[in-house]
Amino acid sequence: MKVEVGDYVLFNYIGRYENGEVFDTSYRDVAEENGILVEEREYGPLGVTVGAGELIPGVEEALIGMEVGEKKEVVVPPEKGYGMPKEELIVPVPVEQFTAAGLEPVEGMYVMTDAGMARIVEVRDDAVILDFNHPLAGKKVVFELEVVEIKKKESS
Structure with a gap:
């Protein structure tokens, strides 16, 4: 039985940068081995x-x-991943808002x-420059996928 559009799928994954560094995973042991373990997080297959x-x-x-038990590695370019960084998502905020x-x-x-998570890219005397782009925007990433379970979509 192969995964089709509309199916509910449980799968495990390991996300890596092109250099092989792991940035995310559904496996607790892989997170521990790579120093990215988040204690509060529940590790296990992702359902979508x-x-x-x-x-x-x-x-x-x-x-x-893909079928249950199948493993696959996929290289994801920015266009099919987290997009390209957008200049309009880099904004100055008065430093007073922080102080x-x-x-x-x-x-x-x-x-x-209030607008979501942002990374501080620069601190000036009068402003703090915030970047609201996804941290992986503009990056090619590699995912190892393993299908654990497939629930076929309901026929209508």
Whole structure:
């Protein structure tokens, strides 16, 4: 039985940068081995409905046609992954917004804002430059996928 659009699929994954460094995984032991373990996170297979737009297109396309127990490695270019960085998502914010909240802005730090998560790319005397692009925007990434279970879509 092969994965088709509309099926609910459980799968495990390992996400790597092109240089082989692991940035995310559904396997707890792989997270531990690579120093990216998040204690509060529940590790295990990810469940998605294929074709519902719950995944980046490159991974979703790779799952189609796979069978339970099958493993596959897929290279995902930015266009089928996290997109290209957008200049309009890099915005200055008055430094007072940080100091008034008792925060010391530091380059490289991530902050949660009303508009979502952003990375501080520069701290100036008058402004803090925030980047709202996805951290993987513009990057080619590699995913190892393993299908664990397929629940076929309901026939209508």
